Amino acid sequence: MDRIIEKKTWTPKKIALIAGSTVLAVFLIYTVLFADHTSSLNVKNDRLTIGQVTSGNFQEFIAIDGNVEPLKTIYLDMVEGGRVEKLYTDDGRKINAGDTILKISNSTLQIDFLNRETQLFDLMNERQNSEITMKQDQIKALNALAEIDYTLKQVEDKYRRNKELYAEKVIAKAEYEQSEDEYKYLKRRKELAERSLKQDAELMQKRLRQLDQSINRMQANINIARSTLSNLYITAPISGQLSTLKAEVGESKTAGENIGQIDDLNGFKVKANIDEHYISKVYPGLKAEFDFNGQTYPVTVAKVFPEVQNGQFQVDMEFPEGKSPEGIRRGQTLQLRLHLSGGDKALLIPRGGFYQSTGGAWAFVVDKSGKFAEKRTIRLGRQNPQYYEVLEGLKQGDKVVVSSYDGYGDIQKLNLED
Structure with a gap:
């Protein structure tokens, strides 16, 4: 005999279906509301360089190459x-x-020198001959004057006697007047002879002075020519x-x-080329340093050449008290660290390739667990060949991925794997 079977409301299949739907709904709700939607990338730790933010004395300096040159x-x-x-x-x-x-x-200079010497000898001979001739003429003039003076003395005596005799009516008037005319004539001749002798003496001295001046000029020319020959x-x-x-x-x-x-071997200096970007920050007195034979040596900017060529300007640097390190040689190239500031306290992060991708605006900061690194907005300031100055977004002790971010695209999170 058949038995009527009651239909069950909650069958195992139905219960399983409802349970599965509920779990799916809960998962979807959790995924939408609570799950992590950031894009991530798995990266091996050995492919990254991680730097730690530290607090220290920040010195802004640039690395430049300098060449050792003689001080003079x-x-x-x-x-x-x-x-x-x-x-x-x-x-x-x-x-x-x-x-x-x-x-x-x-040969041209040597011939010119010989010609000038010959001209000097000619001038000296001319002066000597001129002086001899002038003195001979002077002697002749003095003899003539002496002759006139002697004759004048005789005529003067005759004239005075005739004057007395004429006053006593002893001689005729014509004889007296003749002696008077002769006396006046010779007196006039003596005056002219004395004037001529004086003028000739003055002309002789003037001519000799001119010749002396010509000789002095020629001697000066010869001295110049001689110095030219010494060149x-x-x-x-x-x-x-x-x-x-x-x-x-x-x-x-x-x-x-x-x-x-x-080259003066009593001292050396260092000449360096610097990018024109730093021309406003470089001035005499700035300090620099370099490593040589396992030691660090200081130098000081002594002179700045403002002329810019090929995007660079030059500076001269000197060693303290002019004493250069033992063993340094002319032409040697030194790697210098030129300090652009005196240094102050700051948060520092090691330099790395990440800066080329982010411009210092953000970085991947490693979580305390060390399992992942998340993108964080930061702000960097000054820099030197070793560190960037941290202005915002990081604190002392934070660890940052400082290696290159090439290939990370829009990734927000790096999962760090051993």
């Missing part, structure tokens, strides 16, 4: 042109002040090292041409 360099230029006749030394040798370096021959011998103005000599025997050189240089 003397350039050797040709004063007179000519042909190199003889070399007395080689470049690279040490020489003393006054040492002859090379000899130049110039044919190139000598060392200072003691030092003849670092460059650009001359060969038989080679022709022109006036003003540079033929070498002498």
Whole structure:
């Protein structure tokens, strides 16, 4: 006999379906409201460089290259042109002040010197002959004056006697007047002879002075020519090292041409090129330092050359008290750290490739668990070759991924894997 079966409201299948739907609904609600929707990327720890934010003394400095140069360099230029006749030394040798370096021959200068000497001798001979002639003429004039003076004395005596005789009516008037005319004539001749003698003496002195002046000028010209000839011998103005000599025997050189240089070995300086971006921050007195033979040595900016060429300007740096490190050599390249500020307390983060991607506006900051790093907005300030200055967004002890962010795109989170 058949039995009626009651239909059940809650069957196992129905219960399972309702339970499954409820779990799915709860999962969807949790996913929408509470789950992490940020984009993430799994990254191996060994592919990252992580730096820690520290507090320290921040010094803004830049790394530059400097070349060691002598403290003083003397350039050797040709004063007179000519042909190199003889070399007395080689470049690279040490020489003393006054040492002859090379000899130049110039036949034009030598002939000119000989011509000037000949002209001087001619002038001296002319003066001597002129003086002799003038003195001879003077003697003749004095003899003539003496003759006139003697005759005048006789005529004067005759005139005075005739004057007395004429007053006593002893001689005729004509005889008296003749003696008077003769006396006046000779007296006038004496006056003219004395004036002529005086004028000739003055002219003689004037002529001799002119010849003396010409001789002095010619002697000055000869001295100049002699010094010009001495320029044919190139000598060392200072003691030092003849670092460059650009001359060969038989080679022709022109006036003003540079033929070498002498380096003063009593001290060195450092010449460096700096990017024009820092020209407003660099001034005499700034400190720099470099490492050499395992030690750190200081230098000071002594001179700033404001001229900018190819985007750079030059500075000269000097060693303290002019004493350079033992073993340093001319032409050596030094890696310098030029301090642009005195230094102050700041939060510091090591430099890294992340700056090229973010411009210092954000960074991945490692969570305290060390399992992931999240993107965080930050603000960086000054920088030097080792650190960035932290202004906002980080605190001391924070760990930051400082390696390059290339390939991370819009990733918000890095999952760190061992």
